[in-house]
Every structure is written in structure tokens, then in C-alpha cells.
Amino acid sequence: xxxxxxxxxxxxxxxxxxxxxxxxxxxxxxxxxxxxxxxxxxxxxxxxxxxxxxxxxxxxxxxxxxxxxxxxxxxxxxxxxxxxxxxxxxxxxxxxxxxxxxxxxxxxxxxxxxxxxxxxxxxxxxxxxxxxxxxxxxxxxxxxxxxxxxxxxxxxxxxxxxxxxxxxxxxxxxxxxxxxxxxxxxxxxxxxxxxxxxxxxxxxxxxxxxxxxxxxxxxxxxxxxxxxxxxxxxxxxxxxxxxxxxxxxxxxxxxxxxxxxxxxxxxxxxxxxxxxxxxxxxxxxxxxxxxxxxxxxxxxxxxxxxxxxxxxxxxxxxxxxxxxxxxxxxxxxxxxxxxxxxxxxxxxxxxxxxxxxxxxxxxxxxxxxxxxxxxxxxxxxxxxxxxxxxxxxxxxxxxxxxxxxxxxxx
Amino acid sequence: xxxxxxxxxxxxxxxxxxxxxxxxxxxxxxxxxxxxxxxxxxxxxxxxxxxxxxxxxxxxxxxxxxxxxxxxxxxxxxxxxxxxxxxxxxxxxxxxxxxxxxxxxxxxxxxxxxxxxxxxxxxxxxxxxxxxxxxxxxxxxxxxxxxxxxxxxxxxxxxxxxxxxxxxxxxxxxxxxxxxxxxxxxxxxxxxxxxxxxxxxxxxxxxxxxxxxxxxxxxxxxxxxxxxxxxxxxxxxxxxxxxxxxxxxxxxxxxxxxxxxxxxxxxxxxxxxxxxxxxxxxxxxxxxxxxxxxxxxxxxxxxxxxxxxxxxxxxxxxxxxxxxxxxxxxxxxxxxxxxxxxxxxxxxxxxxxxxxxxxxxxxxxxxxxxxxxxxxxxxxxxxxxxxxxxxxxxxxxxxxxxxxxxxxxx
Numbered sequence: 089x090x091x092x093x094x095x096x097x098x099x100x101x102x103x104x105x106x107x108x109x110x111x112x113x114x115x116x117x118x119x120x121x122x123x124x125x126x127x128x129x130x131x132x133x134x135x136x137x138x139x140x141x142x143x144x145x146x147x148x149x150x151x152x153x154x155x156x157x158x159x160x161x162x163x164x165x166x167x168x169x170x171x172x173x174x175x176x177x178x179x180x181x182x183x184x185x186x187x188x189x190x191x192x193x194x195x196x197x198x199x200x201x202x203x204x205x206x207x208x209x210x211x212x213x214x215x216x217x218x219x220x221x222x223x224x225x226x227x228x229x230x231x232x233x234x235x236x237x238x239x240x241x242x243x244x245x246x247x248x249x250x251x252x253x254x255x256x257x258x259x260x261x262x263x264x265x266x267x268x269x270x271x272x273x274x275x276x277x278x279x280x281x282x283x284x285x286x287x288x289x290x291x292x293x294x295x296x297x298x299x300x301x302x303x304x305x306x307x308x309x310x311x312x313x314x315x316x317x318x319x320x321x322x323x324x325x326x327x328x329x330x331x332x333x334x335x336x337x338x339x340x341x342x343x344x345x346x347x348x349x350x351x352x353x354x355x356x357x358x359x360x361x362x363x364x365x366x367x368x369x370x371x372x373x374x375x376x377x378x379x380x381x382x383x384x385x386x387x388x389x390x391x392x393x394x395x396x397x398x399x400x401x402x403x404x405x406x407x408x409x410x411x412x413x414x415x416x417x418x419x420x421x422x423x424x425x426x427x428x429x430x431x432x433x434x435x436x437x438x439x440x441x442x443x444x445x446x447x448x449x450x451x452x453x454x455x456x457x458x459x460x461x462x463x464x465x466x467x468x469x470x471x472x473x474x475x476x477x478x479x480x481x482x483x484x485x486x487x488x489x490x491x492x493x494x495x496x497x498x
Numbered sequence: 499x500x501x502x503x504x505x506x507x508x509x510x511x512x513x514x515x516x517x518x519x520x521x522x523x524x525x526x527x528x529x530x531x532x533x534x535x536x537x538x539x540x541x542x543x544x545x546x547x548x549x550x551x552x553x554x555x556x557x558x559x560x561x562x563x564x565x566x567x568x569x570x571x572x573x574x575x576x577x578x579x580x581x582x583x584x585x586x587x588x589x590x591x592x593x594x595x596x597x598x599x600x601x602x603x604x605x606x607x608x609x610x611x612x613x614x615x616x617x618x619x620x621x622x623x624x625x626x627x628x629x630x631x632x633x634x635x636x637x638x639x640x641x642x643x644x645x646x647x648x649x650x651x652x653x654x655x656x657x658x659x660x661x662x663x664x665x666x667x668x669x670x671x672x673x674x675x676x677x678x679x680x681x682x683x684x685x686x687x688x689x690x691x692x693x694x695x696x697x698x699x700x701x702x703x704x705x706x707x708x709x710x711x712x713x714x715x716x717x718x719x720x721x722x723x724x725x726x727x728x729x730x731x732x733x734x735x736x737x738x739x740x741x742x743x744x745x746x747x748x749x750x751x752x753x754x755x756x757x758x759x760x761x762x763x764x765x766x767x768x769x770x771x772x773x774x775x776x777x778x779x780x781x782x783x784x785x786x787x788x789x790x791x792x793x794x795x796x797x798x799x800x801x802x803x804x805x806x807x808x809x810x811x812x813x814x815x816x817x818x819x820x821x822x823x824x825x826x827x828x829x830x831x832x833x834x835x836x837x838x839x840x841x842x843x844x845x846x847x848x849x850x851x852x853x854x855x856x857x858x859x860x861x862x863x864x865x866x867x868x869x870x871x872x873x874x875x876x877x878x879x880x881x882x883x884x885x886x887x888x889x890x891x892x893x894x895x896x897x898x899x900x901x902x903x904x905x906x907x908x
Contacts, residue, residue, distance in 0.1 A: 147831030147839060177827045179856025212824025213857055400810070400895075401903055408904030414622025417587045421557030429557060446589025447623055485810075486904075490897050493811055494818030 091492065096367035096375050096463060096483070097250040101241075104255050104268045106234035109134055109331030110289045113231040114243035117224045120172030120210070121245075127221060128243040129228040130167040130287065131197055136329045138164035138205075139299035141307050143324035149176035149212075150183045152325060154190070155205040162296030164329055165199035169285065170221060171246050171272070172210040174323050181215050188218035196225045207285050209272060209323050210246050241270040244285055247492055248274045248368050254360030258353035261346045263336035265292040267353050271326075271361040274316065274368045286311060286326040286361055292350060293332035294339065301342030302351055303328045310358035313390070314481045315397045316369035328354075366481035371488025374406055375481065376465045380425075382433075383476030388425040392471060393480040395423035403485035409460040411453050413441045420469060431472025438466065445472075501902065506777035506785050506873060506893070507660040511651075514665050514678045516644035519544055519741030520699045523641040524653035527634045530582030530620070531655075537631060538653040539638040540577040540697065541607055546739045548574035548615075549709035551717050553734035559586035559622075560593045562735060564600070565615040572706030574739055575609035579695065580631060581656050581682070582620040584733050591625050598628035606635045617695050619656050619682060619733050651680040654695055657902055658684045658778050664770030668763035671756045673746035675702040677763050681736075681771040684726065684778045696721060696736040696771055702760060703742035704749065711752030712761055713738045720768035723800070724891045725807045726779035738764075776891035781898025784816055785891065786875045790835075792843075793886030798835040802881060803890040805833035813895035819870040821863050823851045830879060841882025848876065855882075 110132055114125045140159040142152050151174075158164065168189055175182050186206055194201035208216065241251035252271045257264060273284030294302070303326070311326055339346055367375050378396050383389035396402055399419040405412040413434050420427055434442040437459025441451055459465065465484075520542055524535045550569040552562050561584075568574065578599055585592050596616055604611035618626065651661035662681045667674060683694030704712075713736070721736055749756055777785050788806050793799035806812055809829040815822040823844050830837055844852035847869025851861055869875065875894075 145828065145831035146834070146837055147827050147842070174824075177824055177852065177856065179854075212822075212827060213852075214824075215857070400899070404900055404903035407900065410904065412621075412623075414584070414587055414624075417557050417622060418555065421555035424556070427556055432557070442587065442623075444589075446587065447625070485900065487897050487900050489810070490814055490817065490895065490900060493814035494820065494896070 091247065091249050093249045094368045094372055096372055098364065098367070101238065101251060101253050102255050104237035104253055105266055107266055107268050107289045107331060108234070108291045108333030109136065110329065111232035111234050112236040112240045113228040113233065114236065114239045115224050115228055117170065118172060118220050125239060125243040126171040127224060128169040128240045129225070129232070130240065131232050132165055132329060132331055134331070135163050135165050135203070136331045137162060137294060137296045137299055138327060138329050139296055139303045140325055140327045141303060147177065149174055149208065149323045150186055151175055151206045151208045152323060154183070154186045155207065155325060158203060158205045159327070161203065163203055164205055165203040166193050166197055167205045167207070167287065167327065168193050168221070169207040169244050171244055173208060173214055173216045174210045174212050175208040175216040176212045176323060178213060178215045185216045185218040189221050192222040192225055196229050205327065207323065207325055209244065209285055237268055237270060244270065244272040246272060246274065247370060248272050250368055252361055252364040252368070254357045256353040256356045258349040260292055260336040260339070260350055263334055265290055265334040265336060265350065267357050269357040269361050271365060273365040274370050284324055284365060288327065288357060289329040289331065291331050291334040293334060293336050294330045298340065298342045299328050299330055302347065302354055306351065306355045306358050309479070310355055310362045313479060314362040314366050315394060316366065316483060363481055366483050369483030370492045371486040372483030373486050374463055374465050374484040376406060376467065376483060378467045378480045378482065379477070380469050380471065381477045382470035382472050382474065384426045384474045385476040386478055389476040389478035390480070392420055392423045392425035392469065393478045395419050396467065396469065397480045397482035400485055403482070406460065406465055407484035407486045409457070411436060411456040411460060416467060416469065417442065420471070425471060426473050428472035433470040433472065435468040436460070436466065501657065501659050503659045504778045504782055506782055508774065508777070511648065511661060511663050512665050514647035514663055515676055517676055517678055517699045517741060518701045518743030519546065520739065521642035521644050522646040522650040523638040523643065524646065524649045525634050525638055527580065528582060528630050535649060535653040536581040537634060538579040538650045539635070539642070540650065541642050542575055542739060542741055545573050545575050545613070546741045547572060547704060547706045547709055548737060548739050549706055549713045550735055550737045551713060557587065559584055559618065559733045560596055561585055561616045561618045562733060564593070564596045565617065565735060568613060568615045569737070571613065573613055574615055575613040576603050576607055577615045577617070577697065577737065578603050578631070579617045579654050581654055583618060583624055583626045584620045584622050585618040585626040586622045586733060588623060588625045595626045595628040599631050602632040602635055606639050615737065617733065617735055619654065619695055647678055647680060654680065654682040656682060656684065657780060658682050660778055662771055662774040662778070664767045666763040666766045668759035670702055670746040670749070670760055673744055675700055675744040675746060675760065677767050679767040679771050681775060683775040684780050694734055694775060696768070698737065698767060699739040699741065701741050701744040703744060703746050704740045708750065708752045709738050709740055712757065712764055716761065716765045716768050720765055720772045723889060724772040724776050725804060726776065726893060773891055776893050779893030780902045781896040782893030783896050784873055784875050784894040786816060786877065786893060788877045788890045788892065789887070790879050790881065791887045792880035792882050792884065794836045794884045795886040796888055799886040799888035800890070802830055802833045802835035802879065803888045805829050806877065806879065807890045807892035810895055813892070816870065816875055817894035817896045819867070821846060821866040821870060826877060826879065827852065830881070835881060836883050838882035843880040843882065845878040846870070846876065
């Protein structure tokens with residue numbers, strides 16, 4: 089199945105600069121996706137420090153189990169990603185395939201298999217034969233390049249209709265560092281702690297413990313704030329790798345003010361990736377940004393925002409360009425978030441609709457209807473309780489989603 | 499918008515017998531639904547005992563607030579239902595409209611307004627003018643009849659494509675009693691404590707406290723076990739009325755064994771209505787029955803079953819007749835229910851697919867594919883943990899759902 093590119097795709101992607109110490113190569117393996125490149129090998133030549141966040145799905149795949157263990161060691165030498173087969177729920181052959189692949193990567197690059205992470209995405213429940221991947225390794229290793237980021241972004245796609253990449257620069261204590269990120273994700277998207285697949289690399293010199301703290305903080309408001317269909321993958325992971333080549337000063341405390349710029353740049357990269365994922369939501373015709381304010385706390389704000397974002401009735405109303413704000417009120421009510429009925433406010437596209445719990449006197453739907461005809465929709469809800477707030481990105485629910493998912497495997 | 503009748507509609511509805519002491523009348527008011535009858539007046543001539551369960555949506559509508567208060571008194575004289583306008587989230591005019599309507603019903607029938615329940619279903623957020631409803635009352639009162647149950651079932655429909663009614667008889671301590679039920683519901687369906695609209699009446703002689711206990715127990719495994727889209731209405735309610743005309747012996751304890759037959763008959767009526775609602779899920783092409791066994795407890799079983807039932811990826815796979823059991827595993831994993839990965843089992847249409855956590859050796863997809871081409875799909879999941887179990891009904895997610903909901907108000 090070949091899908092048209094999302095109408096919400098960005099006009100152009102940033103040109104990702106090299107990250108010293110990190111090289112990539114990709115290739116088509118196994119005939120998935122009409123022969124498009126679908127395997128990515130990433131090598132950290134001198135090793136790198138690494139942190140990761142992973143799916144909370146209780147039936148997480150063997151690749152997640154393996155890579156969580158690799159990341160626990162804090163050091164990474166290589167990463168092998170394949171798209172097309174998630175290597176999940178296949179029984180004992182699942183881990184055997186990972187052992188075969190990582191042993192082969194270790195032998196090929198001369199690194200310990202225990203420092204080789206893997207990620208797999210695609211169909212669940214089909215045994216993955218490691219042989220074609222092993223056979224492709226020598227060719228991949230020969231072509232490793234610091235310049236191959238966008239090919240890497242392509243190689244990890246499944247039903248994605250465009251590549252997702254972001255980059256940012258900042259200084260750590262006067263030293264310029266770069267952060268590159270690539271991601272994939274289009275359906276089965278409601279990350280819970282991590283997301284889809286996202287691989288972020290920097291030349292900053294930061295140890296695994298610091299990376300872990302920075303990553304967890306950044307993910308909460310970025311990758312964990314995007315949802316397409318509320319379904320949480322068995323395979324989600326986001327890795328943050330630091331080659332150390334920039335040679336900045338050692339900083340051992342993630343809260344050190346000298347890391348503020350890096351934290352902001354990391355969040356910018358992850359936010360860009362999160363929004364790109366919402367823009368490529370299966371069948372998406374409209375990008376929806378939902379701001380909830382006035383909540384009891386941030387968790388309550390996120391609960392309300394996610395419930396609105398996942399409501400099939402809200403998503404289909406927006407697909408139909410229908411200013412049916414009552415469905416937003418319904419979703420707020422069922423979310424379980426604390427709400428002050430007498431102070432509830434709802435706006436779309438900046439036009440106030442509900443204030444103090446009721447329809448605004450003299451409300452004119454025309455500007456809202458005009459806003460809904462656009463590609464980028466904003467919803468704002470104030471719960472009237474406290475100061476908690478959250479922002480979530482999602483997309484509308486259209487015939488395209490049904491087309492893609494009613495016939496995914498054929 | 500006129501919708502084709504669901505292909506899952508029953509061939510015929512039962513002929514609901516009279517319930518002595520309960521009369522109904524219906525009429526078209528306000529030009530909704532192409533002039534179809536959309537208002538129901540139900541009168542309990544000598545009063546009846548009543549219990550009710552209501553939506554847990556925190557932004558419940560004024561009709562729910564009003565009727566909850568009426569039911570608290572335990573006695574009911576009349577019920578006025580309208581379809582087309584939910585009278586929700588309209589500010590102060592909402593309760594004013596209810597006061598006007600119930601005062602008029604009280605005057606018309608010579609009963610206290612405080613014993614007149616109301617229910618409203620339809621669009622949220624549009625002010626409801628009580629005048630046309632008040633004007634229709636005299637005509638309705640003249641035509642009240644014990645024989646008008648199926649017209650009543652029609653009058654409460656919104657996007658429903660067929661009427662929903664069920665009936666059962668049983669004995670209480672040797673006295674024959676009858677239970678009739680009607681319901682509406684098609685979208686915005688994941689009842690949480692109550693459901694959509696359902697009105698159940700019996701001639702049994704039971705007081706409000708006993709009715710309340712019997713109703714809560716029956717709803718848990720019937721109306722609360724159906725879901726179409728996971729969205730919880732602001733207007734859900736299920737009322738159980740008892741006219742007492744059957745003259746059975748007084749029974750003041752809901753656990754009394756003489757009520758076992760009544761409890762079973764009540765559950766049968768509510769289960770019939772629940773399945774009818776799933777059969778009329780917006781856009782439904784297939785009825786899906788999900789059984790979860792082997793859970794830690796019943797709550798965990800219900801959690802897993804509801805998560806499978808609400809997964810857009812599971813629902814679209816079944817719409818596409820795709821035996822993509824991996825999505826069922828994904829949903830189980832994300833549900834949060836406790837699962838023993840080494841003992842997980844999944845079957846479709848009675849064919850085992852996954853056993854002991856992995857794909858069954860020699861699994862042949864052909865009988866599953868054949869099953870999926872039918873109208874009535876069964877999924878069975880064993881979590882391998884304990885003895886908790888639950889059954890949930892839902893439907894597939896199709897283009898029809900998008901058609902209906904992307905353009906509901908126009």
C-alpha cells in the first residue's frame with residue numbers, strides 16, 4: 089500500500105549537520121515497502137553515553153527488553169533498526185533473532201554485542217528471520233557516514249508518509265554543541281513514557297545519568313504530549329546518545345544552570361519531532377493543538393488534553409470542519425479532570441465560545457467555522473480550577489485512517 | 499442526514515406487552531429527524547417506585563441533575579424525553595427549560611413536578627426552547643396507551659438506525675411479573691455507571707431501595723459492558739420503574755432468593771438492550787463480543803476487555819476482516835491489566851492463535867479469516883493470571899462512523 093504524502097507535511101526538512109563521532113548507513117532489506125530503505129545502522133565509533141525511555145505497554149517487545157538492558161549500562165556502540173517487522177509476540181524466536189543480529193553487528197564493527205541496541209517497528213506477531221539483516225551488515229558498515237541522517241530518517245518509517253528530522257544548536261559553558269533527532273510514527277501513537285521510535289544524538293559530553301534526567305524532563309512535554317489514536321505501541325523507544333566530541337566541560341548535575349540551553353535545545357528537537365508525528369498521523373488532514381489551562385495541576389491538565397485529543401467524536405467533528413464544541417465539553421467531563429462548571433471556558437482558533445460554563449452571549453460561529461476550514465486547528469480549554477496547564481498535539485480522524493488500518497497487512 | 503439501517507439490526511423486535519400502570523405516548527416536535535416522532539411522555543398513573551443510574555461525566559447535563567434529584571425521592575409519576583437537543587452546556591436557560599417542561603407535565607397530568615423525570619439527547623450546547631414541548635403535552639396526554647412501547651422506542655432515537663426494545667417475564671414468589679425495556683444509543687457510547695438512555699418498567703411490586711440494588715448489579719455486566727467509541731455522554735441515564743400492579747408479596751431485601759428470577763430477567767432485558775446498542779454502533783458492520791478470562795479480578799478483566807474494544811486499531815482491523823491479532827496483544831499490554839506473558843492466550847472465532855504468549859505452532863489463519871468475513875465476531879483473551887472474567891460488546895470502526903460524525907450537525 090502506497091500512501092499519498094500527508095497534506096500537513098512540512099515543505100522542507102532541516103539539513104541535519106554531522107554529529108562528530110556518530111555515523112549512519114541504511115539499506116533496503118527483505119523487500120518491505122516496495123524496496124524502500126528500511127534498515128538503519130548507527131555506529132558510535134568511540135562509543136557514546138546513552139539514555140532511553142521506553143514504552144509502558146506491559147507486552148513490550150523483545151527489542152525493547154534488550155535495548156532497555158543495553159541502556160542500563162550507560163554506554164552504546166551501535167544501534168540497528170528495522171522497519172516492517174516489530175519482532176513482538178513471536179515467542180522464543182524473538183530474542184534469538186536479536187541475539188543473532190547484535191552478535192553480527194558486534195563482529196562486524198568490533199564492539200561488544202552488549203552495547204548494541206536494537207529497535208524494530210512494523211507488524212506484530214510475525215517471526216523475524218535475522219539472516220537477511222545479518223547479510224546486509226558488511227555493506228552497511230562500508231557506507232557509514234556522518235552525513236546520512238535523512239536517509240536514516242527514511243529507513244525507520246513504516247506507514248509514515250514523510251521523513252521526520254529536527255536539529256538544534258546551543259552552547260554548554262561556551263562550547264557549541266549540536267543535537268540531531270529523527271523519528272518515526274504515524275499510527276498506534278499514544279506514547280506513554282517514550283514514543284514510537286526516536287533517536288537523538290549530540291556531540292555534547294554528558295554522562296548517561298545526566299542524559300537520562302534531561303531526556304525524561306524533555307519527553308514529558310514533547311513526545312509524550314502527542315497522540316494519534318490513543319494506542320500505545322509495544323515497541324516505543326526514544327534514545328539520546330552523546331558522543332562527547334564537542335569537548336565541553338564536565339557537568340555532573342542535570343540541574344546545573346549551564347545545561348539550561350541544552351535542555352531547551354533538546355526540548356526543541358523533541359517538540360519538532362512530536363509535531364511532525366502529529367502532522368503525519370494516519371489519515372491526518374488537520375493538525376490540532378490543544379491547550380488546557382486552569383487545571384488543578386499539570387497531570388490533570390494533561391489528562392483533560394489527552395482525553396479531548398483521543399475523543400473520536402472531537403476528532404471526527406474537526407475532520408468535518410464542524411464547530412461542535414459540545415463534544416469538547418463532553419470529553420472534558422469524562423476525562424475525570426477536576427473542572428469548575430461555573431468557570432469552564434472553551435475557545436477555537438482564538439474565538440471564545442464558552443465562558444463561565446455557558447455559551448457566550450451573542451456567540452458568532454462564523455470565525456470558528458472559517459478557522460476550521462484551515463489545516464492547523466487550535467483548541468483552548470480553561471478548567472477554571474487552578475494553574476496547571478498542558479499542551480497536546482493530535483490530528484483529525486478521517487476516512488484515511490480507516491483506509492490505512494482496515495487493510496494494513498494486505 | 500438519513501442513515502441506512504445497520505446490517506446488524508435484528509430481523510424483528512419483540513412485541514412488548516402492556517405493563518399495568520404504565521402508559522406511553524409519543525409525537526414529533528420541533529421538526530427534528532425529518533419529522534419522525536422524537537418526544538416520549540410516559541405516565542405512571544398511580545405513581546411508581548423508581549431507581550436510576552446516571553452518567554459519571556463531570557459535565558453532566560441539567561436533565562441528569564434534575565432526574566437524579568427526582569429519583570432520590572424514590573417515586574415517579576411521569577417521564578418526558580426528547581431527542582434532538584441534549585439541553586447540555588447552555589447555561590442557566592437549561593434548568594429553566596426543565597422547570598417549564600416539568601411544571602407543564604405536572605399541570606397536564608395532575609401530578610407534582612418534583613416527580614416528573616426528564617431526559618434529553620441530541621446536540622450539546624444549543625439552547626432548548628420549552629414552548630413546543632409544552633404545547634405538545636395535551637395531545638400526548640390524550641393518546642397515552644399501555645400499548646405504545648415500540649413507538650416510544652422510536653421516539654427516543656437520535657442517530658440510531660433501528661428501535662431497541664426487550665422484554666422478559668418471571669415470577670416473584672409465584673406471581674407472574676413482566677419487564678419491558680427500551681433504549682437508544684449509537685455513538686458517544688461508553689457508559690460509565692449508566693448508559694445512553696434506557697427506560698425499563700415492570701409491574702412488579704418493589705420499593706425504590708430494592709430496585710436500586712437490583713439495577714446497579716444488573717447494569718454492571720450489561721449496559722456498562724457495551725462501548726462504541728469510548729466517549730461518555732453527558733446525558734446517560736437508565737431508569738427502572740415498578741408500578742406494583744402485579745401485586746406480588748412485599749420483599750424488602752434485594753438479596754432475597756425470591757428475587758433471583760427477577761434479577762435474571764432484568765439482566766436479560768438489559769443485556770438484550772446492550773447488544774442492540776452495539777449492533778447499532780455508528781457505522782457498525784460487525785458485532786464484536788470480547789471475552790477476557792484469567793484476569794486478576796473482574797475489574798482487571800473489564801479493563802482489558804474495554805481497552806481492546808476501544809482500540810481504533812483493533813476495530814479497524816476487524817472492519818478490514820484482517821486477522822491482525824498483534825493489535826489485540828498491543829491493546830492488552832497497554833490496558834494496564836495484569837498479564838502473565840508466558841501464559842497469554844488469544845483466540846478469534848474459537849480458533850486458538852496465541853498460546854503461552856506466542857503464536858501457536860502450525861497456526862492456520864484460514865478459519866480465522868473465514869470467521870472475520872461474518873457479521874458476528876468473537877475474541878477471547880486469557881490473561882493467565884487468575885479467575886477474573888468479563889464480557890464486552892462493541893462494533894467495528896468503519897467509514898460509516900466517519901461519515902456520521904464528521905457531519906453530525908449539518
